[in-house]
Amino acid sequence: MPYAQLGRNRVNYGLRGEEGRDVIVFINGLTQTTALWLNYQEWLARQGYRVLAYDTLGQGLSTKPVLGIQLDHHSDVLCQLLDHLGIEQCYVAGISFGGVVAQHMAINHPERVRGLVAMSTFSEMPTQLEMLGVAMHAAITQAGFPLIQALLMPINFSSQWLEMARSTLPEAIRRGNAINDPYAIQNLMESYVNFRPLTADLKKISCPTLILNGEFDFLTPRICHDIIRLNVANSRLVIIQHAYHAFTLEHPEVAMRQIEAFVRSVRDNTWVGDQSVWVASDNPQSETLATRYVGDHLRSIYYPIGPVEIEEWRVTLPGSENRSPEEATPPAPTSAKTRGKSARPRRTPAAASASSPAVRKQKGE
């Protein structure tokens, strides 16, 4: 891997694909390195793109400042790297921590960004994420890096994937422990102490924006991505099925397909940024890229919009023993009822959206 000497910092990067092509830049999550984008680089280069992956300061084989680094400085460093490589404009794709850097790029250096792919990320911290961050910081300072790894594995991946990888996980953890310097990861974590929410600045992003979110991601849950969707006019939100936080590693073919199709549509002027919500096809070979989301995408259960005929399971209320036998007889559990006529008050999708943090923020509450 070559290095770029940028002032006092050395930045480790890998660049694939010929000059003159559209450039896609990948920005790592917290404990990732450029090596994890290798299959993306190879596949996208074969599709006719030039693909750059690099270690941000504090990661992998790049310089790791001991005194720390300001969070929004990472986008300045990326600009320096692009200058060094003679790249004027690019598509910026960042995951998790890298997704925040990617948003900074689109906000602070819009002239450099042709399109933005924000993956498993956030523009503000919901309380759950903030508290998980504090807990992980406590883990790295009190018990060291291995505990962070132990925590991140089940956060990032599904049980199926972990089971499949069980025999190779110890070695992957050993390598992760060797590659990452705990003090540098701690510094990256602590750069969030003064995190200023980006949500108010998201309206400045005018470039096409693809937002990707794992179906079951509970570290950066749906609401984080919905806030970005609602505040970036030229955006679409696509949900990656069956996926958790690190879907780029667990479902690489699906993620690559989405990113390639996005870049191609922007290049061909067929991109539609209408703030709509979609579900990615889990077959990367299918011509169907995604299907429009039906229902309330902020819920984990299917919640249809509008009255729909749905089977209901009904039981008598407790204390009904004193009623007449006829009254106490439970109704048949398979009777079809109209959902809209149910005695249980229903929280409509409109009401759900109105009470979401994103909408409250828009209203200035």
Next chain:
Amino acid sequence: MTVKIEIYDAVRDIIAQRGFTPEMQTKISLFLTAAKNANALFLGAVEFRPFLGLEQQFLHTQYFQEMESLLLLTKVTRWSTDPRLYQQALQHTAPLWNEWRVISGPLGIGHLNPVGFYQALALGHAMLSQVRITPIIPVDADTADPYVIALRRIEQDNARMIQTQIALLRSSAGHIPVDDRESLIEQKQESVRQTFLKFLGWLTADQPATANPQSV
């Protein structure tokens, strides 16, 4: 910069093949104890520095934590009786001692001035962050092996101890520009890293294929 994984892998492969022989344990323990002793020299000296306030509390605590790590390691190590190892070890540990000698100066009081104090903190940070042994432990190593337990425990303790250096390096010497402070810290990081790399090379150097029967 980080030690490349291939370097750790080379050591790991030897240990996977031969185990933590007394020779291997002796080499590792001599280097780790030198790193901890060099840091402890500064920490011990701070005991006599007046008017240090809260910083003294942290450094005082670290001093005894380093002592605890040293004791743990030396108690579980199966020391080799091969005298050559101890001589060879001096070549690998001398740069660590020399780093401290440069800071303390000919009168041994260099750390009493603010820049020397800051350099000593930076050296402590480098010792605790660059000397990382656990990546050489094979994944199928016996988790109940006292030596493996000690190595893991020491690295875990390092993660806690280094918080003192991180906090003090950020908060001290505010009159020195950040870039200059970062350069000063980087020099210590690089020096310790180079020494550690040579030490890892020593671990992969030829050694007897079987454990030394004369080990104690």
